[in-house]
Amino acid sequence: MTTPAAQASAAPPAARAYRRLSVEQRRAQLLDAALHLFAHRTPEEVSFDDVAEAAGVSRPLVYRYFPGGKQQLYEAALRSAADELEQCFAEPRAGALTWRLGRALDRYLAFVDEHDTGFSALLKGGGVAATSRTGAIIDEVRRTAAEQVLVHLAGTGADPGVRLRATVRMWITAVESASLVWLDEGKTPSRDTLRDWLLDQFLAMVTATAAGDADAARVVRAALALETAEGPAGSLLRRLLPVVGGAGHLLG
Amino acid sequence: MTTPAAQASAAPPAARAYRRLSVEQRRAQLLDAALHLFAHRTPEEVSFDDVAEAAGVSRPLVYRYFPGGKQQLYEAALRSAADELEQCFAEPRAGALTWRLGRALDRYLAFVDEHDTGFSALLKGGGVAATSRTGAIIDEVRRTAAEQVLVHLAGTGADPGVRLRATVRMWITAVESASLVWLDEGKTPSRDTLRDWLLDQFLAMVTATAAGDADAARVVRAALALETAEGPAGSLLRRLLPVVGGAGHLLG
Numbered sequence: 320m321t322t323p324a325a326q327a328s329a330a331p332p333a334a335r336a337y338r339r340l341s342v343e344q345r346r347a348q349l350l351d352a353a354l355h356l357f358a359h360r361t362p363e364e365v366s367f368d369d370v371a372e373a374a375g376v377s378r379p380l381v382y383r384y385f386p387g388g389k390q391q392l393y394e395a396a397l398r399s400a401a402d403e404l405e406q407c408f409a410e411p412r413a414g415a416l417t418w419r420l421g422r423a424l425d426r427y428l429a430f431v432d433e434h435d436t437g438f439s440a441l442l443k444g445g446g447v448a449a450t451s452r453t454g455a456i457i458d459e460v461r462r463t464a465a466e467q468v469l470v471h472l473a474g475t476g477a478d479p480g481v482r483l484r485a486t487v488r489m490w491i492t493a494v495e496s497a498s499l500v501w502l503d504e505g506k507t508p509s510r511d512t513l514r515d516w517l518l519d520q521f522l523a524m525v526t527a528t529a530a531g532d533a534d535a536a537r538v539v540r541a542a543l544a545l546e547t548a549e550g551p552a553g554s555l556l557r558r559l560l561p562v563v564g565g566a567g568h569l570l571g
Numbered sequence: 572m573t574t575p576a577a578q579a580s581a582a583p584p585a586a587r588a589y590r591r592l593s594v595e596q597r598r599a600q601l602l603d604a605a606l607h608l609f610a611h612r613t614p615e616e617v618s619f620d621d622v623a624e625a626a627g628v629s630r631p632l633v634y635r636y637f638p639g640g641k642q643q644l645y646e647a648a649l650r651s652a653a654d655e656l657e658q659c660f661a662e663p664r665a666g667a668l669t670w671r672l673g674r675a676l677d678r679y680l681a682f683v684d685e686h687d688t689g690f691s692a693l694l695k696g697g698g699v700a701a702t703s704r705t706g707a708i709i710d711e712v713r714r715t716a717a718e719q720v721l722v723h724l725a726g727t728g729a730d731p732g733v734r735l736r737a738t739v740r741m742w743i744t745a746v747e748s749a750s751l752v753w754l755d756e757g758k759t760p761s762r763d764t765l766r767d768w769l770l771d772q773f774l775a776m777v778t779a780t781a782a783g784d785a786d787a788a789r790v791v792r793a794a795l796a797l798e799t800a801e802g803p804a805g806s807l808l809r810r811l812l813p814v815v816g817g818a819g820h821l822l823g
Contacts (some may be wrong), residue, residue: 437779443609443710449701458695482768485752489772492748493741502736520741523779527771528812540817548823556821558782565792569808571800 347386349374354396358434362393362448393448394456397441401460404430408467412474416542417518417551419471424494424514431498432510439502442495465491471540472525480534486524493520518551579602582750599638601626606648610686614645614700645700646708649693653712656682660719664726668794669770669803671723676746676766684762691754694727694747717743724777725790738776770803 340348352374356365367389369380394429407426410419431438441449441457465487472487473479493515501513529539546552592600604626608617619641623630637644659678659762662671683690693701693709717739724739727733746769753765781791815821 443706446804449706452696454701481756485749486772488752489745489748492744493776496741496744497737500740504733516780519779519783520738520776523775524745524772526811526814527775527807529767529814530807531768531771536814539814543815543818543821546818546821549820552818553821553823555779555782556815556818557823559778562778562788562791563795563808566795566798566804566808567804569795569798569800571805571809 348361348400349381350396353392354400357393357396358437360436361440390448394452397456400434401456404460405463408464410470410471415545415547415548415550416471417522417546420468420521421514421518421551424517427494428498428510428514431502432506435502439499442499461488461491472542477538478534479538480532482528482532483525483535485537486528490521490524515551519555522552522555576644578816601633601636602651605644606652609645609648610689612688613692617641642700646704649708652686653708656712657715660716662723664723667797667799667802669774669798672720672773673766673770673803676689676769680766683754684758687754691751694751713740713743720764724794729790730785730786731790733785734780734784735777735790738780742773742776767803771807774804774807777815794821
């Protein structure tokens with residue numbers, strides 16, 4: 320939208336932008352440009368000049384905001400990406416568990432899709448940009464995601480127990496691992512298929528843990544009671560029957 | 572054991588050791604001392620002097636073998652630990668799958684137990700010793716372990732399919748994640764309990780994948796046919812019944 324004030328200005332767009340942004344707005348604009356670049360290239364492939372060019376500003380201006388150089392910019396972009404990721408698992412506590420988790424996974428996988436190269440480079444680790452600070456940010460995202468999933472699984476009242484907590488953390492790392500494989504495979508199968516498979520895995524993992532842990536069994540039985548025949552849990556149960564149907568000998 | 576030659580020598584023990592080891596033996600001895608130190612402390616807490624002292628040699632001698640300093644020594648120790656870890660999943664291809672995997676897990680968890688602090692520091696990452704080379708070694712161990720598990724699951728002939736491959740990789744990361752939680756929890760529950768739980772998780776994950784993938788279903792059905800009622804698969808199936816027994820509404 321062109322405002323009357325902008326029409327009246329004779330300055331070129333970039334120069335106008337210099338004047339019109341507050342410090343916070345400018346910082347957000349630079350971070351946004353950096354995050355976009357870091358999303359689609361490895362950290363090594365992004366230079367300070369690239370960020371200045373993408374934001375339409377001078378290199379010294381970027382340095383004024385990020386005097387620590389590319390590493391500081393990378394960590395700030397990662398911080399903002401982490402905030403976005405942590406929001407993925409925030410979902411109203413209503414309805415069946417798999418419905419809520421499915422929506423969270425949809426947001427998570429959309430993020431992975433959008434930030435593909437950067438996500439891959441970050442989690443495969445070992446690049447020059449990987450430091451104890453970037454490692455701490457990644458761990459924080461995992462921890463936050465696990466806590467949010469536990470709230471959906473068990474509510475905030477009852478303690479789900481150490482084993483079920485560990486299972487959710489294992490599922491979070493399995494989701495990461497599956498996301499990396501999905502990116503390596505050129506984003507096949509579809510995001511919806513990947514989501515449904517990760518929901519199957521979630522149900523299988525927490526139910527297997529419930530098979531050996533009384534605290535987990537209480538929580539999982541309550542969660543399954545809210546699932547429906549038409550939903551993911553009903554679908555998985557029906558699809559499991561032909562796989563284990565031939566294994567009657569295991570019941571002894 | 573004191574040999575006649577050693578009895579005849581008037582040199583002090585350390586000096587005798589200097590003369591008697593070949594280059595390869597000396598390198599192995601230094602690596603062994605380094606691996607022991609790195610196993611029980613973070614890389615930051617191990618100095619070059621510590622390694623020299625533990626090996627009973629002078630600091631310049633350690634430098635002669637590892638001119639790249641502590642980082643070179645750390646990477647060489649990690650390399651030797653990785654070789655040991657990769658052997659954990661090498662198991663004769665005979666008997667039920669869960670029997671073979673159980674033995675592999677016993678070896679893996681014994682390694683984790685033995686190298687607790689170093690294992691934790693390495694996989695939590697982000698320390699100064701983490702480089703693209705250490706990251707590549709970790710990835711190689713994961714890949715090798717996944718390939719060996721796939722051989723046990725599907726043999727070397729039939730292709731298990733991309734989905735089952737990804738499931739095994741997810742389980743490997745779940746095993747790592749569970750190992751880190753186990754160390755954080757002061758090595759509780761027992762290693763045997765942890766192993767049985769990880770076997771439950773393996774069976775649950777591959778069976779859930781088989782529920783949505785024809786290639787995986789073929790492989791998993793064949794594997795389940797070799798399991799017994801007395802083994803882990805029979806035990807899991809019986810323990811699952813009370814958890815899902817109340818969920819008859821899911822069958823529609």
